[in-house]
Amino acid sequence: MSLCSTLTQNYQHILALVFAVIEVNENPQILPNVTLGFHIYDSYLEAKWTYEATLKLTSTRNRFPPNYKCDIQDNLLAVIGGLRSETSYQIANVVSLYKIPQILYGFAPLMADRTQVHSFYQMFPNENIQYMGILQLFLFFKWTWIGFLADNSENGERLLQTILRDFSQHGICFAFTETYPDLGFEDNMEDTWEWMVEMYNKIMNSTANTVVFCGEADSMMNLRWLLHMPNIDNQIAKPKGKVWILTAQMDFMSLYYQNTWDVQDIHGAISLAIHSNEIPGFQQFLDGRNPTSVKEDGFIRHFWARAFGCVFSNSASDEEEICTGEERLEHLPGLVFEMSMTGYSYNIYNAVHAVAHALHAMYSSRLKNTAKMAEKRKFQNVQPWQLHRFLRGVSFNNSAGEQVSFDHNGILEAGFDVVNWVTFPNQSFVRAKVGQMDPRAPLDHALTVNGDSFEWHSWFNQVQPLSLCNAKCHAGYSKKLKEGEPFCCYDCIPCPEGKISEQEDMADCYKCSDDQYPNKDHDVCIPKSVTFLSYEEPLGMSSAVVALSFSFITSLVLGTFVRHHDSPIVRANNRSLTYTLLISLLLCFLSALLFIGQPDKATCLLRQTAFGIIFSTAVSSVLAKTMTVVLAFMATKPGSRMRKWVGKRLSIPIVLSCSFIHAGLCIIWLINSPPFPDINVHSVTEEVVLECNEASPIMFYCVLGYLGFLAIASFTVAFFARKLPDSFNEAKFITFSMLVFCSVWLSFVPSYLSTKGKYMVAVEIFSIITSSAGLLVCIFSPKYYIIIFKPKMNNKKMLKWRNC
Structure with missing residues (x-):
């Protein structure tokens, strides 16, 4: 029987075949x-020539009658x-x-x-394992x-269609995709040269x-021709270092004249090579x-x-050297012959061992059948088609200890080695195994x-190269x-306000969580301070001091008025309203303190309601005082019935x-939707602001x-009564005080809406204190001045004299 192989351009392939056949024939356990x-x-x-050689297989040796064998x-x-x-x-067209x-x-x-396919x-x-391995290699680097x-x-x-479809789904683009023709330098030299120059420049x-x-x-011969172009044509682009990814089909083959060409261009190339291992005895x-x-x-x-x-x-x-036969294969550079398998x-x-084990399994099966049927059959009568069943189920461990078997499609169940090509100046190279593809793992x-x-x-100074658009x-x-560019080509734009990207090449920036905010470089989130x-803090402390100071002043004015309660200036224009107004102003100043400090449920309920009721009392007192002035003037007219309303x-x-x-x-506010303590993160x-949510x-x-309605009403009435003849007429002072009051609260609304956080509270405190101080100063400072510094003016005689 005979085992046939086509001749390769690598002598080692022939020796591997010979070594395997010798090993099988010397093994008494097989055949x-x-x-x-x-x-x-x-x-x-x-x-x-391929068809002729294949047809010879079906003929008697040294004869060529197809389909005849004796x-x-x-x-x-x-x-x-x-x-x-x-x-x-x-070959398959014939042997099938x-x-x-x-x-x-x-x-x-x-x-x-x-x-x-089945043959x-x-x-x-x-x-597919190889293509996925190349993809994973790109993703790894x-x-x-x-x-x-x-x-x-x-x-x-x-391969091109597979790679373009699958690789793009994983974020990989192609700067160029080209196919190279069969580089025949005899028939189409001009076209070949033109293509190589164009391709090298690209x-x-x-x-x-x-x-x-x-x-x-x-195809390695074609690649070496392509990389050798700068040594032939100095007008083309200057050579640059590239990482060449070689597919497993490629072997390191060279034409005879290429053995002297420098191999440094492919230094650092990576290939997913066919898995191999050292076979014991092959080196010897x-x-x-x-x-x-x-x-x-x-x-x-x-x-x-x-x-x-x-x-x-x-x-x-x-000039020629005689072959002595004493030359050593191990002295040959890797370009010519590799000692490792x-x-x-x-x-x-x-493959030789797979056929041998299949034949052995078939031979063992024949012996069993012969014993059962009591019939002798010669092994030489075995037909090739009978070997298929045993090849499909073949499974053995070779001498390197690795299992060899086929899957249901007749494909070897094996992976690939990741090989890094390391070249040396003496034209030798090493296939360094730096990884592997495991076929049993998910792809x-x-x-x-x-x-x-x-x-x-x-070119890359031993630094891992980048390959990015x-x-x-x-x-x-x-x-x-x-x-108009592939999706791998893009511009880099800064993250907008409020967003960050903490990793390289992020497709979009994102917002920090509510309790964090971006730093100035927009690359990290910083926890917000509560x-x-x-x-x-100074703002809260100063607001409290000012509020307490005006409270003290109001108390001082109130005390002074109480001590001089029988004086004409105090009794003028309704003494009770004066006390009510001063007490309301005192409480207004003190209510500002409710806005300082950490909000809780009680303070949130009291802030707006207490301030509102107290302020409405103060403003309504001012309105009542203004009305009193008007009615008092009208009551002085003969026969007026307004006298009974004065007081x-x-x-x-x-x-x-x-x-x-x-x-x-x-x-109504408290019943339907009362204010409550809240956390404002926006x-x-x-900052995370603790505030009262209205x-x-x-x-x-x-x-x-x-x-505002009460204030405008008071201002309107006071404005029309500002020129009434009265020595202690408060209408003109009320007019000015309400002008201040209205100005403060009209400016409060835009100020309140334009500020954020704790400064909104500060604006409201400022408005409370300022408007209250405006009422206090504008209405009571003239009377207080007279009581303290001009007591002689505080009598009825002076009142009558001024009326004259």
Whole structure:
């Protein structure tokens, strides 16, 4: 029987196949008394040669009658190949007709015919895991501005469509998306050169520092041509460091003349490579390979001459070096030969063992059936299609201790290695494993990487590069998309007043909680301080001192008037109203103290109602005094009937009725929606204000409006009575006092509405004290002056004399 593989451009792939076959044949636990063989065919990357080589598999060796085979020793059971997806597709077109198992060690092609899909088994892991791994890699490094370059095959188009759809959903944009043609330098040299110059300039001039390069196994040759452009044409853009993201399909292959080109351009590249592991004994197997000791290797002399730059001919010129056969593979740079098993070689090794274990399972099943049926059948009569059932269920641990098995779709259940390419000046390189993709984990959590282990291109000074359309928006700013640009490109605008952003690149600013406020940089919330008009602060203390001072002055005036209660100046214009007014003013000054201190339920209920009732009493007293002056003048006319209304008969009803009306308004207010202590977190940006909530602004302004009505009425009456002839006529003083009173409370409304927090309380206190002081000073200061400093004027004689 024979095991077939297509020839790759990497000699290590062939050696991995040979090593695996030798290992199986030397293992007595697998296929005892059965020897595996193999044939190797080269496709030359041409469809016609691929089809010819595949048809040879169905023919007798060294003959080419298709579909005719008479050699029982050359029993084909499986095909391993190919490296390129296009080659695998061409092989599948033939072997699927014969239901010959095809084990792909390269990237799987797109299959239109489902019968072909069932004929092959994929050693290349599920490609969706790779795409998700690249996405997670971008998210890990926060790269959102990416360049994309893929070959123009169906696989490249599929990858482009997948990436554009899925990556954009995770906030990743593409600076450019291009496909590169098959870079044939023989047939279309001019077009190829033009494309490479244009593409190189686009990549190097792009602000994207990360570029995805997707291609087949040999696409590395194209990438190296692209990066070699500055050495050929000095007129193109200057080279810049880029982080190249290489797909797992790509292997490090070079054309012969490319081995001398500098590899530093790909230093720091990252790839999601096919998972591989060191196979015990493979290193020693490579060490023992040389042209003299291995006679059956038909490839080694050709490889040796190319790798070491020597010849085996005795007629070599002086410039040529003779191959001695003593050269060591380990001395070759990585560009030429890698001593460690790469991903494709590892796949070939596992593919050989998968076929061997499937054959072993089938052989064991045949022996059991033979015992039951008492019938002997030769193993050589096994047909290739019979192997499928056993390949689907194959599961074993290879010599590296890793499990090899296929899922229900015939895809190897394995992940990818995250590889960081580290190059050296001597043209060697190392594939440093810095992470992996776990296929058993959820796709969005399958990637694990060691971020500190990455090597970066010298352009980035070993600092993790950024790949963004523009600089990130700092905290305190939000993103604003640029019109006509991808969503990864945006401007940074400061957060508006009252909002913050505490992280970079926030889509929008947000408000702090009610008990916090933004700092000046709008990047953090600061707890608000709790505040109210207290006695400890200067404003509260000064307000209390002023209120108490005027209370003392009012008490002093009241005491003076009481002590001189029989004097003409006190008795003039209704002594009782004078006492009522002074007591009301005293209480008005003291009521201001209710507005200072932390609000509680009692003070909130008393503030407006007590102040309102007391003030209505004071203003109604002023109104009664004014009416008394008017009636007193009218009563002096002969035959006037107004004399009976002069005195308490009119003043008491005026004061009581006006006060009761106001008290009624306050009672309605307290019953329906009484004021209550409240916490105001919105009026002042940096403070939580403890205040009394009036609950009903309508009732609050009704109370103030009623006081304003009384004041205007008093001012109007006093204004018309200001010129009445009377020595102690208070009308002119009342007019001025009510002018002050009205001015204060008219200015109170806009001032109260324009201030916030504790200053609203201060405005109300100021209005109470000022209006009360205006009444006290304007009405009583002339009389107090006469009582204290001009006592001679306080007599009836002077009163009569002034009346004359």
